Amino acid sequence: MRFERTFAALGHRVLAGCDEVGRGALAGPVSVGLVAVQLDSVRALKGVKDSKLLSAADRQTLAPLIRKWCPAWGVGHASAAEIDLLGLMGALRLAGTRAWTQVRETLTPDVVLLDGNHNWLSPAVQASLFDDVEAEDESACTAPVHTRIKADMTCLSVAAASVLAKVERDALMTEYAALHPQxxxxxxxxxxxxAHRAAIDQLGPSPLHRLSWRLGSARSDEEGPAAGPLGG
Incomplete structure (x- = not known):
C-alpha cells in the first residue's frame, strides 16, 4: 500500500484500485474490478498479487478474504455484443461504470488508481458549464483517475481488484461453456x-464471440479487435 498511501497527503481518504481482465479474449465479456480502501486505516493483506501470477485455487481462496478486507468492491462486465457495439475502450468504460456504481452503493471513492497508461474509465467527453446537467450520465465515475503502469504488480488495491474481476469472469466463462461446450x-x-481458434474455424463463432474481432486461425494469428469502427 506504499504508493496508495501517497494519495492521503493530497487530501484523499478513500482510494479505489481498478483493473480489467478479458481484454484479449475472443469470447465472453471484458470485466473490471474496483476495490475501495480507507487510506488512513487499511492494512496489508498477505498473498494478494496480480491475478495472472496466481493459480485458480489461490484466487478462489483470496477472493472472499479481499471482500472482507475492503469496505466496498464491485465487478462490472460488458458483454461480447457490447464490445462489438462500443469498441473495446467503450466496453471497458461501461464495465468500469457498472463496477463504480456497485461501489457507490456503500461509499464514494475520492480517487481511482487504474492499472495501465490510459484512462478508459472516466467519461469520454467531460461536461462543460453549458451542458445540460440532467443529461449527464450520473452513474459515470466522477473521481479523478490516476494511471500507473504495472499497478497490478505494485499496488495491493489494484491487485485485489484484478483477482475479484478474474474470479467472476472465469465463473461466467465456465457457465457459458455448458451452453457452448465445443x-x-x-x-x-x-x-x-x-484449440479455440480451430473450433471457430470448424464450427464458426457463437453468439458469445466478439464478432468484430479476428477469430479463427485461418484469418489471423493476431489477438485483438479487427480493423474498423467496431474494433475499439
Whole structure:
C-alpha cells in the first residue's frame, strides 16, 4: 500500500484500485474490478498479487478474504455484443461504470488508481458549464483517475481488484461453456488458444464471440479487435 498511501497527503481518504481482465479474449465479456480502501486505516493483506501470477485455487481462496478486507468492491462486465457495439475502450468504460456504481452503493471513492497508461474509465467527453446537467450520465465515475503502469504488480488495491474481476469472469466463462461446450471455455476462458481458434474455424463463432474481432486461425494469428469502427 506504499504508493496508495501517497494519495492521503493530497487530501484523499478513500482510494479505489481498478483493473480489467478479458481484454484479449475472443469470447465472453471484458470485466473490471474496483476495490475501495480507507487510506488512513487499511492494512496489508498477505498473498494478494496480480491475478495472472496466481493459480485458480489461490484466487478462489483470496477472493472472499479481499471482500472482507475492503469496505466496498464491485465487478462490472460488458458483454461480447457490447464490445462489438462500443469498441473495446467503450466496453471497458461501461464495465468500469457498472463496477463504480456497485461501489457507490456503500461509499464514494475520492480517487481511482487504474492499472495501465490510459484512462478508459472516466467519461469520454467531460461536461462543460453549458451542458445540460440532467443529461449527464450520473452513474459515470466522477473521481479523478490516476494511471500507473504495472499497478497490478505494485499496488495491493489494484491487485485485489484484478483477482475479484478474474474470479467472476472465469465463473461466467465456465457457465457459458455448458451452453457452448465445443469451444473449451471452461479451460481457455475465451482466450485465443490453438484449440479455440480451430473450433471457430470448424464450427464458426457463437453468439458469445466478439464478432468484430479476428477469430479463427485461418484469418489471423493476431489477438485483438479487427480493423474498423467496431474494433475499439
Amino acid at each position: 469451444y473449451g471455455w471452461e479451460i481457455n476462458k475465451g482466450y485465443a488458444t490453438e
